[in-house]
Amino acid sequence: MAVGVLLLMLIVELGLTLSEDFHGDSISFIKPHKDPDGNIKVAFHHRQNGKNNCVQPSTFTCEECASVINSLVMQTDQDNTGRGRWCQSDRLVLANVLLNASHISLSNTGCCWATNNDMKTNWTAHAHLDLRTRSDTEALNNCPVTTTVSSLRVPQNCFSNIHLLAYDPDGDHVKCYLTADTAVHNISLNENTCTLEKTGHVRDGVYVFEIMLMDFPTQRISLSYANGTSTYWEKADENASPLCKLKLQFLLEILPSLPNCELGHVQPKFLDPTPKHGYVHHATVGDKVILYAKAQAYRATINGFQVSGPHNMKKEFSDDEYGKAELTLTWTPQYSDEYRVSPICFTAETNECQSEMRCVVVMVSKPKSFNDFSHSKDEASTSSFTATGKTVVTCTANQMMVAIERSTLPGVDVNSLSLNDPSCLVTSNATHIIGSMLFSNCGTTIEDKENYIYFKNQIQAVHDPLKIVFRRKAVKIRFSCQFPKRASISSNYNVEKSDYIFSDSRLDSFSYSFDVYTDGNFTNQVQPTAYPVQVEFLQNIYLGLKAETELANVSLFLDSCTATPDNRPDNDDLYDLIKDGCVKDQSLRVTMVDHLSYHLDFQAFRFDGDHDQVYITCKVLMCDVNDPLSRCAMGCLNEQFRRRRRAVGMQTSTQSLTQGPFQFVSKAVPSGTVHHNNSEMKKAEIIQVDARKNDDMDYVDNMKKSDAPMPVSGGTESCRVWMKIKEMLSSNISTLVLGSAYLSVVVSAVVVAYYIEKRNREDQKLLPVS
Incomplete structure (x- = not known):
């Protein structure tokens, strides 16, 4: 009996220990799908953070769902120090929505939060998604995506801002709000940038954060119901409901102060080629995605990286004696990941603290496949060859690769296959036939059509010109890459990484980046x-174009x-x-x-x-x-x-x-x-000047309105003279009085300089290229 009671107490104690492991969670929807019968299927990934145990199943409730299917809970990451401080799991949930449902609401509750300063215990996960068709995308709405690593830690004296991920695949504006019962003294949330900002002293300890993410279209759109009726979403309506609303939950631990807040000292700093926060990577099903991160802390040891990502992502860690460490993430999206927008966050970890958290997004599209197999007769027999197989084409900035499943080409001699140029032979492995080429070799042809450039090639059987009889099956598999000739680097409010690829038939392939910088250092x-x-007004805007x-x-x-x-x-x-x-x-x-x-x-x-x-x-x-x-x-x-x-x-x-x-x-x-007539631009400049100098100022205004072309390599002499006059006129009144005797001489010099510069501009023709 005593043994039974002891065993029961042990089980209860173990259960309580495991139940206090919750560190937060996030929900990431896959683009909802409507089948031909009008039924809507909604899938989402639920990531749950914890301490010792991250594979406890949890179930969402959904009143609008006809059925819900839950996958197994898969652990994605865990503390590698043996202390069991943090872990994360991922679970895929598939929901079949009731016919004619206009939305879906999901909720999940549990106990208990890890010990925290807010004394919170129970937690609630929540998501609400509008299921009406948008007029701007002609598809169902995509929700914002977000996540965090399981354990966020920041030293008390080194805490400035924490950037959270808030990316919307539709380009909608995302706003972030703290829930009503979330209030941490001296920590605020920037609603537009989804950034936690320290506003004063914050005492040590663990704090609970519950943040609602909502997406709002940037223009007036209509929303269509399944029965064909529609309603309008008004941009100007401040009370308009978001198209999606979901909750992000996490813990933030405020650590004791460090002796030095210099990044790279004790707190790790990221080095190139670590992607910037918010970087968007595009991938296709079946293609390997590789992400690199590098960090350094020369007064501490980086013992690993904490990662929030897909469950089948592989993580490789390496370090050296100079305080540097590297992370390699490898992920191959599967067919179940088609149209998935997967958030990936990571931090570099030391025993004392961690680096900033950076998050990127991987957008997965379906593989580009072509069933363009032609058939022809053998030249020595009446047999013919046809196939219906899968061809996956990968396009990069200056080359393309084609991979064909060998099972779709039965009886074909791989050694007899080449690209357009017979000297470019294909390669093969146990499962695929592979061809790789630059856009400028192997017989690649270029076709220029209106808004697109096409690079085309084909896999074909090599014909020996010395032979007149062939008993090989003839095969011809065409494939191509398509690039836009014109693109907008702006995606409403959410600019992805602003790289766009273009190609031209007269030159090679190339890409552009067009970025906004915070200051004149352009770093x-x-x-x-x-x-x-x-x-x-009058704030400088810095743009870089490369x-x-x-x-x-x-x-x-x-x-x-x-x-x-x-x-x-x-x-x-x-x-x-x-x-x-x-x-x-x-x-x-x-x-x-x-x-x-x-x-x-x-x-x-x-x-x-x-x-x-x-x-x-x-x-x-x-x-x-x-x-x-x-x-x-x-x-x-x-x-x-x-x-x-x-x-x-x-x-x-x-x-x-x-x-x-x-x-x-x-x-x-x-x-x-x-002004819209493009005849002038006025700046909001305020210059303290004696009223008696109005005539001179009118003359200077006329200089500013001059539309004579200037080369983009720099300013002009007349502008420099004008700046000198501004400095003189902006000085105190006593200086102006003492200098009034010289003003007429200066104005005369400006007149001469102006007409000399005007003549120079009329003669100027060439823009320097270096």
């Missing part, structure tokens, strides 16, 4: 979660940059920053860093009316640097020069790249607007 990019980028290509003798040319109040570059309301290679905005500074990159720096402005956003669209092209007839060699073209010459050299077609939006956080200043 820190604005994070994707910070969009829209909030700016104030091309990447494997060709050595090409140069990037910046032909034009325009501003519009929305992301439509063809909007009638536009303002020219650069036109025909010439600077049109006097606040704009353009620096050609090298042959493939530019830095742009200009003062913020807004359009008049009720517009509070500005998008920047730049048109660029690539040229052969050795071609004197290319557009790059011509540089800045004024009206007269443009009528006389036309670029006929070796260059690509022009591509349009858009960045933004930049959103104003201060009230509109009438004198700081850009």
